[in-house]
Amino acid sequence: MKTTIFAIELCSMLFCCTSLFASEGDKDRIFMQFIMNGQSLSTGHQAYPVISTEHLRGNYMLGNQVWINYGNTGQLTFEPLVGTVSEAFAHEKHFKSRQAGTIAECPLLGAVNHLRLKQPKMPKILATSVGVSGASVEELSKESETRTAYKEFETSLQSAAKIVAQANAKIICPAIFWMQGEFNYDPNPEKGLRANVPNTTDKREYKKLLVNIKNNMQNDIQQQYGQSDKPVFITYQTGAQYMRDTLAISMAQLEAANEYDDIICAGPIYPMTDRGGHLDSNGYRWFGEMLGKVYYQSQVQGKAFQPLQPTAIVREKLPTQLRIKYHVPVRPLVFDVDLIPKIRDYGFEVYVHDYRQENKQTIKQVEIDGDDVVLTCEQPLVGDVIVVYAGTRSFIEDRPKGKDGLQGHGNLRDSDPYKAFFKYEDLDEMQDGTFVHPRDSFETTLRPDYEPKDRKGRVIYGKKYPLYNFSVGFYYKLPAGNNQMNVF
Incomplete structure (x- = not known):
């Protein structure tokens, strides 16, 4: 480290x-x-x-x-x-x-x-x-x-x-x-x-x-x-x-x-x-x-800081499985589908041989196992294996037909309790019948494409920004014949 x-x-x-x-x-x-x-x-x-x-x-x-x-x-x-x-x-x-x-x-x-x-x-x-x-x-x-x-x-x-x-x-x-x-x-x-x-x-x-x-x-x-x-x-x-x-x-x-x-x-x-x-x-x-x-x-505070990121990519004994070992700033790992909408396979993708769409593998299951994430695919992972997170082909799971939406996102985070000072504002909040934040006459909303929610499905208006460490996006290739690749 x-x-x-x-x-x-x-x-x-x-x-x-x-x-x-x-x-x-x-x-x-x-x-x-x-x-x-x-x-x-x-x-x-x-x-x-x-x-x-x-x-x-x-x-x-x-x-x-x-x-x-x-x-x-x-x-x-x-x-x-x-x-x-x-x-x-x-x-x-x-x-x-x-x-x-x-x-x-x-x-x-x-x-x-x-x-x-x-x-x-x-x-x-x-x-x-x-x-x-x-x-x-x-x-x-x-x-x-x-x-x-x-x-x-x-x-x-x-x-x-x-x-x-x-x-x-x-x-x-x-x-x-x-x-x-x-x-x-x-x-x-x-x-x-x-x-x-x-x-x-x-x-x-x-x-x-x-x-x-x-x-x-x-x-x-x-x-x-x-x-x-x-x-x-x-x-x-x-x-x-x-x-x-x-x-x-x-x-x-x-x-x-x-x-x-x-x-x-x-x-x-x-x-x-x-x-x-x-x-x-x-x-x-x-x-x-x-x-x-x-x-x-x-x-x-003098603490060494590194983001949530892989430390190693490992082939499991089961030929359809891949294990991603993580540096986790604050345990436990969590798949957060509230602050970010559910991304297909939580943002993970697996390919064999090379990074082409036709070589993309069907992921059957994504599981957290301690500080690791285990990916189980439909077919054996033979030869070069490429694993990607928050890449160009990670999209909302239930996106409307014809719309990809939220490319480059994922749901994996740690549980860092570090507190923010400022609160998430409703940019369309109104007081006495007028907008708190004035806007041009033609503007209908200042809100973002997606608003973060709490576990009860409510937008986090008036609540402090959560400062969890979400996983970095990454692209790694585990070469054929190698059972493990250490990232750092």
Whole structure:
């Protein structure tokens, strides 16, 4: 098992020890900058309405919004952090609808507000989003010859450093949150590092680019702020409707987290509420709290965090059976068909020989056995065996005819009791005959495609977001002649 080595000394200085903060005044001179980078899910694309509208004392942003870009026209000073519609969209005629691409509820809000509520006396937080909707990893990279997105990140560091220097304060960056990958699932001739060169869709190349941008961001932070510790790099796993083929990009993110001590995979995005790919307001804030949880557990409590994921794929004595051994953060394993609708075979697929539809095996039974999941197929599993979870062909079990729905989902989770702070809102709630969240006159609903339910079948309105660890999506091949394949 990989252990997280990020800045135990820094963690103890900022959260545990009082030696650094001899007085309240000393603490007030420390800022902790949390940076979010990525593409549309990092910015909060298609996220109207904003629901993180309350300012929590001690949390700040750079300028007049959490995004360093997207119309940040305010003077670059530290202002109280509050959720807003980005200036790039706030003045458009129709931005208050479900389908509008409005950048609004940035997941970074949920992350840092979670940390503030978890540690009210922690140093001041500076939250900065530098992501760009619709960008490939190449376009976000420092080496890009076609885009200048990386300069937005550099500007955020330079501006923050200048402000704290003028105030005789200090700033450090303990974490970078990464939410990007969707645009690397499909090649585009305009999204490579150079003009007329397509972006990569290859697992190894994406992993290389991911590690490279991580290193560049960490190095620039250390140089700009004079900090000795690297900020931990916390990535999500690209998924849901964006999954493609062998899940190359999603597997690259997972493998990078398993291979590098300064990368943590916080888990998949598919459990959160969405609007057909992009999340809705609840979904963004919900995953933001998930990021806050992972940061808190790993960097404050000092616990090694890994998502719910396979550790080994094993052929059983019965030739029709396959056993998947799991790393389970908090036992027991559960098939949850309330927060997520029942997915065919709970999201599992099995193939023999190769990954073609005609080689897909009929699964007769899916069972939880301790920390394992056992799949029983109709025919013997001879030769190469491929097992997939939350892939491109996982759909709602009772979907309407002609509609696939909820590609890239699954029902397997752990039982982590960790508590969120924020509650799932009914985006169509009404008071005194009017909507709590105003919308364009043509808009009939702001609700997501599917709303999570409790065990009694009731939508979880007014209840705190559950922060279980759902299984990552995966694609593994157990070669012919091998009875077991260890994942990590």
